[in-house]
Amino acid sequence: MSHRTNALQADSAINLHDLTLGYARHPAVHHLSITIAAGTLMAVVGPNGAGKSTLIKALAGGIQPMGGRIEGLERQRVAGLPQQPDIDRSFPINVRDMVMQGLWHEVRALGRYTAAHREACHMALAEVGLLGFEKRGIDSLSGGQWQRVLFARLILQNAPVMLLDEPFSAVDQRTTEDLVGLLHRWHACGKTVVAVLHDLALVRAHFPQTLLLAREPIAWGATGDVLTPANWQRALLMHEPFDKEAPLCDRSPSQPMAGAMA
Numbered sequence: 001m002s003h004r005t006n007a008l009q010a011d012s013a014i015n016l017h018d019l020t021l022g023y024a025r026h027p028a029v030h031h032l033s034i035t036i037a038a039g040t041l042m043a044v045v046g047p048n049g050a051g052k053s054t055l056i057k058a059l060a061g062g063i064q065p066m067g068g069r070i071e072g073l074e075r076q077r078v079a080g081l082p083q084q085p086d087i088d089r090s091f092p093i094n095v096r097d098m099v100m101q102g103l104w105h106e107v108r109a110l111g112r113y114t115a116a117h118r119e120a121c122h123m124a125l126a127e128v129g130l131l132g133f134e135k136r137g138i139d140s141l142s143g144g145q146w147q148r149v150l151f152a153r154l155i156l157q158n159a160p161v162m163l164l165d166e167p168f169s170a171v172d173q174r175t176t177e178d179l180v181g182l183l184h185r186w187h188a189c190g191k192t193v194v195a196v197l198h199d200l201a202l203v204r205a206h207f208p209q210t211l212l213l214a215r216e217p218i219a220w221g222a223t224g225d226v227l228t229p230a231n232w233q234r235a236l237l238m239h240e241p242f243d244k245e246a247p248l249c250d251r252s253p254s255q256p257m258a259g260a261m262a
C-alpha cells in the first residue's frame with residue numbers, strides 16, 4: 001500500500017451558506033457565504049480573534065453552526081491539525097504510535113496493523129524527515145519535530161480535505177519550507193487544503209486562494225485580489241473585540257456587508 005500513490009482527492013466543493021458560528025450562542029463569525037472548490041489550496045487570514053480557528057473547528061465538525069449551513073463535507077473525510085497549544089503532549093506515547101494513529105480508520109476495520117501500515121508509517125516519517133525518531137517519546141521533541149510528527153500523521157490520514165490551524169507558528173524557516181512542500185503535494189494530488197496563517201508573505205508565495213475574515217468575510221478569491229492594503233484596512237476597521245454579550249445576530253442575510261467582497 002502506498003499512501004502517496006492512492007492519495008484521496010476531494011470530490012466536491014464545500015459550500016458555506018450564510019454561516020454564523022459562535023460560543024454559548026454568542027457569534028464569533030457572521031454571515032459567511034463562500035464556496036471552497038474541490039482541490040483548492042486556500043489560506044484563511046485576519047486579525048487576532050477574527051474567527052479563523054472557529055471556522056476551522058466548524059469545518060472539522062467540532063462546533064455546530066448557530067445559523068446557516070455547511071454543504072459538501074458530508075461524504076468527504078476531513079483531517080485536521082489543531083493549533084499547537086490545543087494538543088496535550090504529556091501523554092506517554094512514542095513517535096511511531098502517534099503517527100500510526102493516522103491509520104485508525106483502516107486499523108479499526110482490521111483490528112491490527114499490517115506490514116503495509118508499518119511501511120506507510122515509515123514512508124510518512126521519511127517524508128517529514130523524521131526517520132530514526134520512531135521510539136522517541138513525543139514529550140521529548142522540539143516544537144519543529146513535533147509539528148513534523150503531526151504532519152506525518154496527517155499523511156497517513158490521507159483525507160481528501162485537510163484543515164490546518166496555524167501549522168507554521170512554532171517552526172523555523174527550514175521546517176516551514178519542508179512542510180509547505182507537503183501542502184503543495186497534497187494540492188497537486190487534488191486534496192482540498194485550508195490553512196489558517198498569519199504570515200502574509202507566505203500566503204502570497206504559496207496560496208492561490210485566500211479568505212480574509214474579520215468576524216465577517218471581507219474578501220475571498222485569488223490571493224492577489226484579496227490581500228490588498230484597502231481590504232486589510234477594512235478588516236482592521238471591521239474587527240472589534242469579541243463581545244460576550246453580543247446578540248445572536250442583528251442583521252438579516254440579505255443586507256449588504258460592510259467591506260468589499262472580491
Ligand SMILES: Nc1ncnc2c1ncn2[C@@H]1O[C@H](COP(=O)(O)OP(=O)(O)OP(=O)(O)O)[C@@H](O)[C@H]1O
Nearest residue numbers: 023028046047048049050051052053054055241242
Ligand atoms: N471556546 C470558546 N468559548 C468562548 N469564546 C471563544 C472560544 N473560542 C474562541 N472564542 C472567541 O471567539 C472569537 C474568535 O476566536 P478564534 O479563535 O476563532 O479567532 P482567531 O481568528 O483564530 O484568532 P487568533 O488569530 O488570535 O488565533 C474570539 O473573540 C475568542 O475569544
